[in-house]
Amino acid sequence: MKISNSLILLFCFSLQVSQSGLAAEDYTVPRTEWGQADLQGVWNFTSNVPMQRPEHFGQRQFLTDDEITAIRIQRLELGAGAGVAPPASGIESYSRNIWVENSRFDGDVRTSHIVYPSYGRLPPPVEGIENQPGGVVEVAGQRPVRFVVGGISRDGPEDRGLSERCIVGFNAGPPFTPSLYNNNVQIIQNRDHVAILTEMIHDARIIKLDARPALDENLGLWSGDSRGHWEDDTLVVVTQNFNGMTQSFDGFGTSENKVLTERFTRIDSRTLNYEFTIDDPSTFTDKLTAIVPMTKVAGQLYEYACHEGNYGMANMLRAARRREVNEVSDRVADLFRRQ
Numbered sequence: 001m002k003i004s005n006s007l008i009l010l011f012c013f014s015l016q017v018s019q020s021g022l023a024a025e026d027y028t029v030p031r032t033e034w035g036q037a038d039l040q041g042v043w044n045f046t047s048n049v050p051m052q053r054p055e056h057f058g059q060r061q062f063l064t065d066d067e068i069t070a071i072r073i074q075r076l077e078l079g080a081g082a083g084v085a086p087p088a089s090g091i092e093s094y095s096r097n098i099w100v101e102n103s104r105f106d107g108d109v110r111t112s113h114i115v116y117p118s119y120g121r122l123p124p125p126v127e128g129i130e131n132q133p134g135g136v137v138e139v140a141g142q143r144p145v146r147f148v149v150g151g152i153s154r155d156g157p158e159d160r161g162l163s164e165r166c167i168v169g170f171n172a173g174p175p176f177t178p179s180l181y182n183n184n185v186q187i188i189q190n191r192d193h194v195a196i197l198t199e200m201i202h203d204a205r206i207i208k209l210d211a212r213p214a215l216d217e218n219l220g221l222w223s224g225d226s227r228g229h230w231e232d233d234t235l236v237v238v239t240q241n242f243n244g245m246t247q248s249f250d251g252f253g254t255s256e257n258k259v260l261t262e263r264f265t266r267i268d269s270r271t272l273n274y275e276f277t278i279d280d281p282s283t284f285t286d287k288l289t290a291i292v293p294m295t296k297v298a299g300q301l302y303e304y305a306c307h308e309g310n311y312g313m314a315n316m317l318r319a320a321r322r323r324e325v326n327e328v329s330d331r332v333a334d335l336f337r338r339q
Contacts, residue, residue: 027269045176045293045295059118059120116277125283175260191209207227207228221243222243239261260277276292
């Protein structure tokens with residue numbers, strides 16, 4: 001008897017979901033020598049699920065089996081493999097590039113990473129806050145700061161984008177939001193600290209687990225000041241003291257008054273549930289919460305050789321000055337030719 005590809009795929013997916021559910025129910029979280037849940041290792045947060053839910057899904061949080069099967073068949077027809085979802089960003093031509101990471105279906109597939117508000121989209125911004133993805137943010141009379149992407153054709157090195165200047169990467173966090181590539185972090189623990197090393201920009205965030213006092217509110221950092229504690233087997237990290245020179249989230253506001261709460265929970269041998277909540281009353285009229293699963297990677301991080309003050313900026317400025325000199329020389333030569 002001939003069985004259709006769609007039925008085979010649906011059966012495989014159902015088996016995968018049932019096995020994943022059993023593993024989660026029977027799973028015992030490993031522990032460090034200090035008795036804490038062991039979250040150590042390299043984790044990947046690649047995802048093809050959109051951050052904001054397409055409006056036609058309404059309040060629905062998960063795709064149906066039929067929708068998942070249809071996507072799998074679509075990927076097979078495109079030659080991309082049954083286990084890979086189509087790109088949520090809509091950049092189909094770029095998504096076929098070898099550098100782009102794609103995630104596989106495993107268990108329930110969400111319609112969006114944002115789970116609160118319940119409609120799966122950003123809460124309304126406060127009055128006067130404009131949506132400026134990659135735009136310019138005026139900061140207290142200082143020179144404008146171009147956050148993360150962009151910065152092309154600006155007036156000087158101070159105005160180049162933060163990712164160009166290797167200060168903050170577009171998915172380096174916090175919080176961690178899936179992007180096209182380099183969606184990897186490494187977690188290292190000891191009794192009193194947790195270190196999270198990001199692949200993008202290759203930056204390490206040191207999270208203190210003791211009860212030392214928080215930083216003075218006048219001290220602002222690019223990635224904020226993170227303090228952590230354990231709630232059963234969940235690592236809870238609260239970050240504040242952002243410097244206000246980055247946008248709050250997804251192009252809105254600035255981070256100056258943002259409080260970020262992250263929750264890391266290991267739910268099976270290869271899955272870490274990452275949840276973050278942004279509370280920024282100067283930017284949004286309500287909180288927002290998103291869930292991004294992380295998958296264990298049997299590998300290691302390699303240095304992403306990007307740091308503030310590296311050769312790239314100096315070479316760009318040197319080339320620009322040389323071009324200016326050449327333009328002047330050409331004008332002078334042309335003037336002599338005319339005489």
